[in-house]
Amino acid sequence: xxxxxxxDLSVSYSTPRGSLRALxxxxxxxPEGKIVGIVGESGCGKSTLISSIIRLMAPNAQxxxxxxxxxxxxxxxRSEAEMRAxxxxxxxxxxxxxxxxxxxxxxxxxxxxxxQYRDKKPKxxxxxxxAEMLALVGIPDPEARLNQYPxxxxxxxxxxxxxxxxxxxxxxxxxxxxxxxxxDATLEVQIIKRLKELQDEIGxxxxxxxxxxxxxxxxxxxxxxxYAGEVVESGTVRDVFHNxxxxxxxxxxxxxxxxxxxxTRVLPTIPGNIPDLVNLPKGCIFADRCDKRHKACDTRxxxxxxxxxxxxxxxxxxxxxTA
Amino acid sequence: xxxxxxxRLGLAALITILAVTLLFLxxxxxxxxxxxxxxxxxxxxxxxxxxxxxxxxDKPLPVQIGLFFANMLxxxxxxxxxxxxxVTTIVLGQIPYTLVLIxxxxxxxxxxxxxxxxxxxxxxxxxxDRLAGVLSVSVIAVPAFVVSLYSLLIFAVKLQWFPxxxxxxxxxxxxxxxxxxxxxxxxxxxxxxxxxxxxxxxxLEVMGEGHVRTARAFGxxxxxxxxRYALRLAILPTVTVIGVGMGFLLSAAVFTEIxxxxxxxxxxxxxxxxxxxxxxVMGSVLFSTLIxxxxxxxxxxINAILDPRIxxxx
Ligand SMILES: Nc1ncnc2c1ncn2[C@@H]1O[C@H](COP(=O)(O)OP(=O)(O)OP(=O)(O)O)[C@@H](O)[C@H]1O
Ligand code: SF4
Ligand SMILES: [Mg+2]
Numbered sequence: 001x002x003x004x005x006x007x008d009l010s011v012s013y014s015t016p017r018g019s020l021r022a023l024x025x026x027x028x029x030x031p032e033g034k035i036v037g038i039v040g041e042s043g044c045g046k047s048t049l050i051s052s053i054i055r056l057m058a059p060n061a062q063x064x065x066x067x068x069x070x071x072x073x074x075x076x077x078r079s080e081a082e083m084r085a086x087x088x089x090x091x092x093x094x095x096x097x098x099x100x101x102x103x104x105x106x107x108x109x110x111x112x113x114x115x116q117y118r119d120k121k122p123k124x125x126x127x128x129x130x131a132e133m134l135a136l137v138g139i140p141d142p143e144a145r146l147n148q149y150p151x152x153x154x155x156x157x158x159x160x161x162x163x164x165x166x167x168x169x170x171x172x173x174x175x176x177x178x179x180x181x182x183x184d185a186t187l188e189v190q191i192i193k194r195l196k197e198l199q200d201e202i203g204x205x206x207x208x209x210x211x212x213x214x215x216x217x218x219x220x221x222x223x224x225x226x227y228a229g230e231v232v233e234s235g236t237v238r239d240v241f242h243n244x245x246x247x248x249x250x251x252x253x254x255x256x257x258x259x260x261x262x263x264t265r266v267l268p269t270i271p272g273n274i275p276d277l278v279n280l281p282k283g284c285i286f287a288d289r290c291d292k293r294h295k296a297c298d299t300r301x302x303x304x305x306x307x308x309x310x311x312x313x314x315x316x317x318x319x320x321x322t323a
Numbered sequence: 324x325x326x327x328x329x330x331r332l333g334l335a336a337l338i339t340i341l342a343v344t345l346l347f348l349x350x351x352x353x354x355x356x357x358x359x360x361x362x363x364x365x366x367x368x369x370x371x372x373x374x375x376x377x378x379x380x381d382k383p384l385p386v387q388i389g390l391f392f393a394n395m396l397x398x399x400x401x402x403x404x405x406x407x408x409x410v411t412t413i414v415l416g417q418i419p420y421t422l423v424l425i426x427x428x429x430x431x432x433x434x435x436x437x438x439x440x441x442x443x444x445x446x447x448x449x450x451x452d453r454l455a456g457v458l459s460v461s462v463i464a465v466p467a468f469v470v471s472l473y474s475l476l477i478f479a480v481k482l483q484w485f486p487x488x489x490x491x492x493x494x495x496x497x498x499x500x501x502x503x504x505x506x507x508x509x510x511x512x513x514x515x516x517x518x519x520x521x522x523x524x525x526x527l528e529v530m531g532e533g534h535v536r537t538a539r540a541f542g543x544x545x546x547x548x549x550x551r552y553a554l555r556l557a558i559l560p561t562v563t564v565i566g567v568g569m570g571f572l573l574s575a576a577v578f579t580e581i582x583x584x585x586x587x588x589x590x591x592x593x594x595x596x597x598x599x600x601x602x603x604v605m606g607s608v609l610f611s612t613l614i615x616x617x618x619x620x621x622x623x624x625i626n627a628i629l630d631p632r633i634x635x636x637x
Contacts, residue, residue, distance in 0.1 A: 056539050088541030095540075100533030103552050105630050115541040149631040165541070 003173045003205035004030040009066030020277045022048045028224045035206040037216035040226035046209045092166035096178040098158035102150040109146030133164040156187040175207045228274045235310030245312035247292045335620040342612045401602035410606035421587035425572045432511035440522025459516030467575035471509040471582040488584040506579045525557040566622020
């Protein structure tokens, strides 16, 4: 069974210009114990997606339709109290900016004890548990460092602390929103390695968002490519990266100089801009920038199956089959 | 922490020295001298010279300043020109009235202002928030002496709920408290609005920061996030503003003390300025300066206790 199963999710923001349709009919799954990556350029709705999973959305966001099934039950139908009970226990988050992630005026130890507030254990035991977790993510001398404040740690250390905090409760699902974007390349490799080891040990499912195709290739089992609020391609890393079925994915990989090996802070640029999400085009969402655009593209393509477990929203697939 | 406090105290001492020197010079530039005031224009030159010598006015200015500091350290601020009582005794006799007035004003207005600010931030754009906003802005606009006059007219003269003048019988706590309410209301009222606005703004800012999102993502109770995680940060600018605002509070206290004929530093300063009683002017202004320097220093130390980054000098 999938830990996370998102079905047909649509989310929009109300803006002065009208309704901005940030996610449209997004479906994807995170199988138990697997790491699923999400790629897509800035503004394609990655953060919107994860904030609707954990239901910490901007006040102007509305869920139009769909289900977010976690271990089989729909999170969108839960009460706020039931949701809060899941956060930090069954579902944990690591955010993008490690410098902003922790409260600046409380010690790391205090914050790590606070998030164990549900356990009826003495504080000393909670501190011990926190120190163990810090040791696991590779922070030397953890007992002493628990008494320090976030500003006394480097960015890489803080991101490790964030990972330690997220995994402390041994969640069933870890969501990481560009957890390594703010770090330099060597640190990124270290943290990714440690994350993978811990994930292996805990056996949790991971939803991993990154701009870095190389990291996704290294870390993930499956990948979901998003474009302008839609899933345009999904499948195993091997299928999607070596045999892209969607022209957008192909373009992403083409612009990446070292072909998914070189670190990029932003996704490689493809000529043109993402469409306006308030006034959406009629046909294929990628048509404006697609070099394979043809007549059929004036209608919206469905998600076609290219091969087992590999799907893409492009007319070319259906045409190849019928041809 | 200790080094921070020591550093901050050193700075406070430096500021005091500079401020006192400046004050000394300014007072000496005011036209009219204490000797003619005391002895009248027809006094004989010998008598004038004798008094000038007694007050040290015949020495060069730098020496006068030096002597002033030396005496100040011994707690000697000279003699009242008229009553011949030590200035220190006179000023110390008045200071408690002013301090009680200022501290009570800031205490109630801070408690109310912080509560209102939090309420507004948590219930942003609700009817209550809007109402609090309108009220805050209107009380900020009203100066303390206007509130003094109107509250005096309404609550003391018309309704007679509170006494109109004085500070109450010495030793009678209830009576003194009764006398404190209207002046304290007058001084604190606009601060409620000011602090409420300030706390609301910084709460909203802090609640939008990444660490609050993290706390929510770990399912911490919302109340906990508001008061333990956010307020502790949001309160920092308010503490600074109150510390620096001690200057405004002191000047508001001057007006209020006059309106309510309340003893205190304010009345003392005004009375001694109009009679050119230099040593008393100097003494009371010196103590006001000390209060101001002490309050800004205290505000900084409180902030350093609340925020480890300040302690570390980051
Ligand atoms: N609160 C909001 N109100 C209105 N529009 C919003 C809001 N939050 C996001 N958007 C818009 O929704 C779209 C998706 O934004 P989102 O933050 O989910 O993208 P993202 O893929 O996470 O981008 P990035 O890679 O830059 O983090 C964007 O067009 C963005 O401008
Ligand atoms: S449907 Fe057409 S326009 Fe869209 S990606 Fe495929 S070929 Fe390009
Ligand atoms: Mg984002």
